Amino acid sequence: MLLSDMGADVVTIARPGQWKNDPRNFVNRGRRPVEARSQEQGRHRQALDLIASADALIEGFRPQVMERLGLGPDEATQAQPKNSSTAA
Numbered sequence: 001m002l003l004s005d006m007g008a009d010v011v012t013i014a015r016p017g018q019w020k021n022d023p024r025n026f027v028n029r030g031r032r033p034v035e036a037r038s039q040e041q042g043r044h045r046q047a048l049d050l051i052a053s054a055d056a057l058i059e060g061f062r063p064q065v066m067e068r069l070g071l072g073p074d075e076a077t078q079a080q081p082k083n084s085s086t087a088a
């Protein structure tokens with residue numbers, strides 16, 4: 001919420017039907033929802049594309065969950081074109 005208040009484009013990946021756009025829920029203020037099932041291969045590619053264009057990734061899973069989903073630090077770093085090595 002604070003990041004979006006400062007002008008950041010905050011994207012939340014949610015399960016289908018999980019996101020509730022309730023105007024009384026101020027915690028979701030400024031977030032843009034993208035619904036995706038983690039098991040679908042096309043949605044996995046969509047999540048990696050979002051990571052590739054992001055400046056930061058904040059996740060709240062238990063340890064090793066992002067790795068099991070194929071979205072861990074190694075995959076996120078490879079998806080980021082800013083992090084690719086250009087040294088000869």
